[in-house]
Amino acid sequence: MGSFEIDGKTYETDDDGYLVNLDEWNEDVAKYIAGIESVELTEAHWEVVNFLRNYYQEYNIAPAIKILIKEMKKMFGPEKGNSAYLYDLYPAGPALQACKIAGLPKPTGCV
Amino acid sequence: MADTEATATEEEPKVLTDLEKVGEPSVPRKKPNEIHPDDLVGKISIPKVEEGSAAGNKPYLCKPENMEKLGFPGDLRTDWHDAAIAKMGDLLKKYKSLQVYMDICVKCGSCTDKCHYFLGTRDGKNMPVARAELFRKVYRKYFTTEGKILGKLAGAERFDLDLLGEWYSYFHQCSQCRRCSVFCPYGIDTAEISMAAREIMDHIGVGQKYVNDIIVKVHDVGNNLGMNPKALKATLESTEEDLEEETGQKIRLPLDEVGAEVLMVTPSADFFASPHVESLLGYAKVFHQAGISWTFSTAASEAGNFGMFIGSYGQMQKVASRLTDAIQEIKPKRLIVGECGHAWRIAYSFWNTLIGPFDSLDPNYKRPEHICEYTLDLVNRGAIKLDKSKNDDFVVTMHDSCNVARGARMGDKPGGQFTIPRDLIKASCNRYVEMDEETIMEKTFCCGGGGGLLTDDLLELRVQGAMPRMQAFHKVQESHGVNFLALICAICKAQFTKILPKYGVGMDVAGGVHQLIANAIELGAKE
Ligand code: SF4
Ligand code: SF4
Ligand code: SF4
Numbered sequence: 220m221g222s223f224e225i226d227g228k229t230y231e232t233d234d235d236g237y238l239v240n241l242d243e244w245n246e247d248v249a250k251y252i253a254g255i256e257s258v259e260l261t262e263a264h265w266e267v268v269n270f271l272r273n274y275y276q277e278y279n280i281a282p283a284i285k286i287l288i289k290e291m292k293k294m295f296g297p298e299k300g301n302s303a304y305l306y307d308l309y310p311a312g313p314a315l316q317a318c319k320i321a322g323l324p325k326p327t328g329c330v
Numbered sequence: 331m332a333d334t335e336a337t338a339t340e341e342e343p344k345v346l347t348d349l350e351k352v353g354e355p356s357v358p359r360k361k362p363n364e365i366h367p368d369d370l371v372g373k374i375s376i377p378k379v380e381e382g383s384a385a386g387n388k389p390y391l392c393k394p395e396n397m398e399k400l401g402f403p404g405d406l407r408t409d410w411h412d413a414a415i416a417k418m419g420d421l422l423k424k425y426k427s428l429q430v431y432m433d434i435c436v437k438c439g440s441c442t443d444k445c446h447y448f449l450g451t452r453d454g455k456n457m458p459v460a461r462a463e464l465f466r467k468v469y470r471k472y473f474t475t476e477g478k479i480l481g482k483l484a485g486a487e488r489f490d491l492d493l494l495g496e497w498y499s500y501f502h503q504c505s506q507c508r509r510c511s512v513f514c515p516y517g518i519d520t521a522e523i524s525m526a527a528r529e530i531m532d533h534i535g536v537g538q539k540y541v542n543d544i545i546v547k548v549h550d551v552g553n554n555l556g557m558n559p560k561a562l563k564a565t566l567e568s569t570e571e572d573l574e575e576e577t578g579q580k581i582r583l584p585l586d587e588v589g590a591e592v593l594m595v596t597p598s599a600d601f602f603a604s605p606h607v608e609s610l611l612g613y614a615k616v617f618h619q620a621g622i623s624w625t626f627s628t629a630a631s632e633a634g635n636f637g638m639f640i641g642s643y644g645q646m647q648k649v650a651s652r653l654t655d656a657i658q659e660i661k662p663k664r665l666i667v668g669e670c671g672h673a674w675r676i677a678y679s680f681w682n683t684l685i686g687p688f689d690s691l692d693p694n695y696k697r698p699e700h701i702c703e704y705t706l707d708l709v710n711r712g713a714i715k716l717d718k719s720k721n722d723d724f725v726v727t728m729h730d731s732c733n734v735a736r737g738a739r740m741g742d743k744p745g746g747q748f749t750i751p752r753d754l755i756k757a758s759c760n761r762y763v764e765m766d767e768e769t770i771m772e773k774t775f776c777c778g779g780g781g782g783l784l785t786d787d788l789l790e791l792r793v794q795g796a797m798p799r800m801q802a803f804h805k806v807q808e809s810h811g812v813n814f815l816a817l818i819c820a821i822c823k824a825q826f827t828k829i830l831p832k833y834g835v836g837m838d839v840a841g842g843v844h845q846l847i848a849n850a851i852e853l854g855a856k857e
Contacts, residue, residue, distance in 0.1 A: 234390050234539075234787070235786065235787075278558070278560060278561040278564065279558055279561065280555070280556055280557050280558065280561045282565075283565045283568070283569075283601060283602040283603070283607065284602065284603055284604045284607065285568065285569060285572055285604075285607055286565065286568050289568065289572065302604065311362065315362075315786075326555065326556075326602070327540065327543065327544065327554075327555075327556075327785070328544060328547075328553070328554035328555035328556070328597075328598060328599055328602075329554060329597050329598075329599040329603075329606075329634060329670070329784065329820035329821045329823075329824050330555065330599045330602060330603040330606070330820075330824050
């Protein structure tokens, strides 16, 4: 377990730095985690984060990679709707970085 | 007053509980970007031993809540020592082989350089015989006359907290791949010893987070990934749309269709991750073109069974029992298993004892069948056609999954687990190259992430353990331009996708056998 503090409020994380309580997430939390991950959040990053959060709220799990890429096609057009662009945005990968910044738990399994 | 307050808030050295002492790595874990493998040289070399160099490798401990959900103690039992010895006694009685392995090792040394974790970490304690010795020391102390009387002189050692810490470390640096057993003149299977060690540790309250959390997820949600029925349905529907867009045909990914001829059981990673999902598309295209009715099932939405990794027969059975429910519900005639290494071992070697006999299934087919034998049979009978040129971008090699290679068979002939996937690959592409024969088939090296070690808290170990395989791959990459590493295991796929870039190889080099099939299969009307 770990934690971090923003403006006097403490946020609990798991051993890998993922937010424990999804409801505590806010943009400052996202920016803070992105900072640790050395990811600079642009408009495109936010769109991915927002999609992940909305999807999680409905399905209680992060979207499958194909669903995420399909959504990116809708958001950014066919040239950017691919995993290369996803890794451009989040070099350590969607599970390790995008989910983390979006406040989602880390997907585990044989993945 | 003010003084005492000031000292109270000062950073005091954290006092670790006994359990934390067992689970705490002796050196801090590196961050992913700090982990760099050695440069690959011409051949796999036997390293100069660096004693204790891997002692810091320890996975996270499982939290009390999930330990208790699995029926294990939430903390290190106060009577852990006696409880561990009693459990060891039970296991020695229950598993005759374990008792034999304790007694017959002659320290010949044949196994020493056969373990990928030893080769990768250089730590002498990762030699299979040394790993087993951690168990044997305790065995001698409490279960042999010489050990009881002579103690250390007879290689016996009291089970204390330090030794337990070593157990936790080194029995989680074994992927239970059984490579060592192939080279042991007595067939001693260190994998079985490490399963027993993990079983004893869970029994006294020392569990590993990654594996135990996943078993809890299977019980609670239905699969390793934690994908609930609603998400599974939505995911399959979305993937069906993709398939239609790609092929122009209505290729289905059916779920819970009662009365389907085939019940398909595959690792949940196939629904979710890349490159796993490419094989899922392959299965769907094969079934579609074969014109057979088939379905996935919500109840059995996971082929994997992590109960094996912790040596727990009870957990293995409980996880496997989900399949019984699925068979009762769907009433299929055939049962086919997707690309998953340890799942196939369990399916082939244990399902019958765990949840068999499968009397309701059609006895004209194997119960269960592996997807590779099913597809190859269709190819051989001309029931589906493959256009090899569709894979002309690839020079392919195959990594045998250890659980398939050394824990199971496939088809009717001995060695079918090697020839069937290879024949299938060769039917789907024009260029196939074999890696060094010392690293394939029954001598295959583990991917480095098997046996419940596919977790980022063991990333450094995973990178190091992949070295022998990467070495062999590197060679055929240089000599033949190999650019596709064909796999039949979800864990291998995840492991390589993550580890290849560390060795300077693109992650998309790793892919499934049915990914090649998905590329090559001719869809549409049959002549
Ligand atoms: S089973 Fe595999 S990982 Fe375990 S000691 Fe033997 S070779 Fe090493
Ligand atoms: S090869 Fe077998 S007998 Fe020889 S040291 Fe290893 S485990 Fe013991
Ligand atoms: S992941 Fe693959 S290679 Fe590694 S232990 Fe499993 S089956 Fe073996």
